[in-house]
Amino acid sequence: xxxxxxxxxxxxxxxxxxxxxxxxxxxxxxxxxxxxxxxxxxxxxxxxxxxxxxxxxxxxxxxxxxxxxxxxxxxxxxxxxxxxxxxxxxxxxxxxxxxxxxxxxxxxxxxxxxxxxxxxxxxxxxxxxxxxxxxxxxxxxxxxxxxxxxxxxxxxxxxxxxxxxxxxxxxxxxxxxxxxxxxxxxxxxxxxxxxxxxxxxxxxxxxxxxxxxxxxxxxxxxxxxxxxxxxxxxxxxxxxxxxxxxxx
DNA sequence: CCGGTTGTTCAGCG
DNA sequence: GCGCTGAACAACCG
Numbered sequence: 023x024x025x026x027x028x029x030x031x032x033x034x035x036x037x038x039x040x041x042x043x044x045x046x047x048x049x050x051x052x053x054x055x056x057x058x059x060x061x062x063x064x065x066x067x068x069x070x071x072x073x074x075x076x077x078x079x080x081x082x083x084x085x086x087x088x089x090x091x092x093x094x095x096x097x098x099x100x101x102x103x104x105x106x107x108x109x110x111x112x113x114x115x116x117x118x119x120x121x122x123x124x125x126x127x128x129x130x131x132x133x134x135x136x137x138x139x140x141x142x143x144x145x146x147x148x149x150x151x152x153x154x155x156x157x158x159x160x161x162x163x164x165x166x167x168x169x170x171x172x173x174x175x176x177x178x179x180x181x182x183x184x185x186x187x188x189x190x191x192x193x194x195x196x197x198x199x200x201x202x203x204x205x206x207x208x209x210x211x212x213x214x215x216x217x218x219x220x221x222x223x224x225x226x227x228x229x230x231x232x233x234x235x236x237x238x239x240x241x242x243x244x245x246x247x248x249x250x251x252x253x254x255x256x257x258x259x260x261x262x263x264x265x266x267x268x269x270x
Numbered sequence: 271c272c273g274g275t276t277g278t279t280c281a282g283c284g
Numbered sequence: 285g286c287g288c289t290g291a292a293c294a295a296c297c298g
Contacts, residue, residue, distance in 0.1 A: 023277085068277080083276090084294080085293095086275085086294045086295045086296070087295095088295085088296090113294095116279095161277095163278095170276050171275085171277085227276095228275095248289095271298105272298100273297105274296105274297090274298095275295100278293095280291090281289105281291085282289090282290090284287095284288095
C-alpha cells in the first residue's frame with residue numbers, strides 16, 4: 023500500500039477520531055498499557071499512525087495488508103478496534119507501538135502527501151545520492167516517503183527517464199522536475215484510487231504495450247532494490263547519457 | 271489454478 | 285560497522 027492509500031485510510035478512520043475504544047483485541051504490542059481513546063489518526067509515507075491517550079500504534083500494510091471499516095473477512099483480523107459508532111479490522115499488517123519521541127521525529131517535509139512537504143528539502147536529499155539509480159532513490163523512504171513500486175514506474179515514465187539512470191546523470195532541471203512529478207503523481211494516484219480508475223491510468227506498470235507510443239514495455243528488475251521495473255525503451259532512456267542503458 | 275507481487279526486516283557473510 | 289544477498293512473511297488478483 024503506497025502513501026496516497028494511507029491518506030485514504032486516515033480519512034476512512036476519521037469517524038473514530040476522538041472516540042472511546044470499547045474493545046481492542048488481536049496483535050496488540052506488549053508495551054501497550056490501555057487503548058482508552060483514539061485521539062487522532064495520522065499518515066506519514068506508508069505508515070498509519072493511531073494516537074491514543076497513552077499509546078501510539080504504527081500500522082504498516084506492507085504488500086498484502088488491508089483493513090475494513092464496519093465489515094469483516096472470513097479470517098481473524100490482526101487487530102480489531104471497536105468504537106461506539108463502528109469498528110475497524112486490520113489484516114496482514116505490521117502493528118508496532120512507538121514512543122512520543124518517535125512520533126515527533128517524523129520528518130513531514132519528505133512525506134509526499136503532507137501539506138508540509140518541501141520540494142527543496144527533497145531535492146537536496148536526492149541530490150546527495152548522485153551515484154544511485156533513480157529507481158532506487160525514488161523507492162528510498164528517507165527521500166520520497168510513501169512512494170512505492172507502482173508510483174516509481176509511472177513517475178519515471180512521466181519524466182521519460184530510464185530506471186537505471188543515475189541521479190548524477192540528470193540535469194539540475196531534470197532532477198527538479200522528477201521531484202515535482204513525485205509530488206503531483208502522488209495526488210493523481212490518490213484521486214484516481216478514490217474514483218476507482220487507478221489501473222486504467224497506468225502507462226507502463228504491468229502493461230505489455232506502452233500507453234504512449236504503442237511499442238512493447240520492457241519488464242526487468244533494476245537497481246540494488248531489485249524491484250520490478252516496467253519501462254518503454256523508446257519513450258524512456260533516449261537522452262545521450264542514458265542510451266547505453268536502453269541498448270543494454 | 272498458479273504465479274507474481276502496491277514491502278520491510280533481519281540473519282549471515284565477507 | 286558496512287554493503288550486499290537471500291529468506292521470511294503473507295493473501296489477493298489475473
